[in-house]
Amino acid sequence: MAWKRVLITGAAGFLGSHLTDAVLAEGAEVIGVDNLCTGSLENLQHLKGNAKFxxxxxxxxxxxxxxxVDYVxxxxxxxxxxxxxxxxxETLRVGSDGTVNALExxxxxxxxxxxxxxSECYGDPEVHPQVETYWGNVNPIGPRSVYDEAKRFSEATIMAYQRYYGVRxxxxxxxxxxxxxxxxxxxxVISNLMMQALAGDDLTVYGDGAQTRSFCFQSDLVRGILALAKSGEPLPTNIGNPEEWTILECAKTVLDVTGSSSKIVYRPMPQDDPKQRKPDITKARSILGWEPKVNLREGLEMSMDYFKQRIAQAAAAK
Structure with a gap:
């Protein structure tokens, strides 16, 4: 069944704004909600005058x-x-009170x-790649815990509303x-390295750069999210690009794509920074027929104009 009226919280954020565009493109009306704590109305400026938003x-x-609404x-x-x-x-509150209010x-x-x-629900994982049935290795009182535990609490709350109240x-x-x-x-990682490279600054790599991440371009993620929302799958599902990169490899690719002559400098590793991060997307492939299409180099090239504009804006504001 096609959605008629969808509410999107965090609509002025990076992902929320792209998701808003995608849902509007499907013909639904969208109510975007955001307190602008970290989101920006600039991300929604192009929707001014859109009668469905x-x-x-x-x-x-x-x-x-x-x-x-028929979907949140x-x-x-x-x-x-x-x-x-x-x-x-604030992060803990939006993961607890905010999630409850949205579920209500x-x-x-x-x-x-x-x-x-x-993926922060997996913490600094001892299972690699990370599969949805892995319970994680999270420091519940570390500096990252405000985010990690807020998201883990949200998942527990969502399962409770599903089990006790039948919420889909x-x-x-x-x-x-x-x-x-x-x-x-x-x-x-990407915003830091792209901004540094395009500004001609040194690229910051933490530790020796051997820690790994996987990088998913926003259009791939949004496509996966919409497929998951329409599937009715009730349990957590990984959506990400399973191509694994070391941070050092990523930094070198950024230098190559931007043509920057910046140097790479090394800084101490932050506390509880995960050493490995790679999704197992077997579930998404099997139940959604989804997998990413955009590789890292292509995604960086498609992002470059945006980061150049932000550097120009920052320079003009000085």
Whole structure:
């Protein structure tokens, strides 16, 4: 059944705004909700005048109801280390109170519900690649715990609403995603390296750069999220690119794509930084028929104009 009216929390964020575009492109009406704590109205500027899009500035940690909807996509949360370490209590609250309020709305209107969870639920994994049945290796009191545990609590809450109240829920465990609209100074690998390379600054690599990540371009992720939302799959599902890169390899690729002559410099590893991160996407392939199409080099090339614009904006503001 096609969606008629969808509510998206975190709609002014990187992923939330791309998801808003995709749902509108399918013909549904969208209510975008964001408190603009880390999101930006600039990400939604192109939707001004779109009769099918309504924006509500609201903190979902407080109850809300903007009318009947048939689906809720819950993407509200600080998501970068810079943001969630600065906004620790707020991150915990949006993962707890915010998730409950979003679930209550879905329950009230018998709407479907999909939650943006994270590969951080696996912590510094002792199982590689990470499969959904792995329970994780998370430090519950470390500096990253405000994000990790908020997302893990959200998953437990969602399962409770599914079991006790029959809410139709899905959960996507998102692995590193990048592309246009990614915050330029949010501390994530791609944004850091692209901004540094294009500005002619040294590229920062933590540790010896041997730690690994997998990088999924935003259009691939959004396609997987929509497929998962429509599948009715109730248990967590990994959506990410299983191509594994060391951080050092990623930095060298950024230098190559940008043509930058910047140097690579090494800094101490942050506490609890995962050594390996790679999704097992067997489940997504089998139940959704999904797999990524964009490789890292292609994605970096498609992101370059956006990061160049952000550097130009920063220079003009000085």
């Amino acid at each position: 309504t924006f509500q500035q609201h903190d979902i940690c407080h109850p809300f109801d903007f009318g009947e 996509l819950n993407f509200a949360s600080p998501a970068s280390p810079v943001d969630y370490m600065k906004l620790g209590p 709305l879905a329950k009230k209107y018998n709407a479907g519900f999909l939650h943006a969870s994270t 829920t899905s959960m996507v465990r998102i692995f590193n995603t990048y592309g246009p609209r990614l915050q330029p100074n949010d501390g994530r």
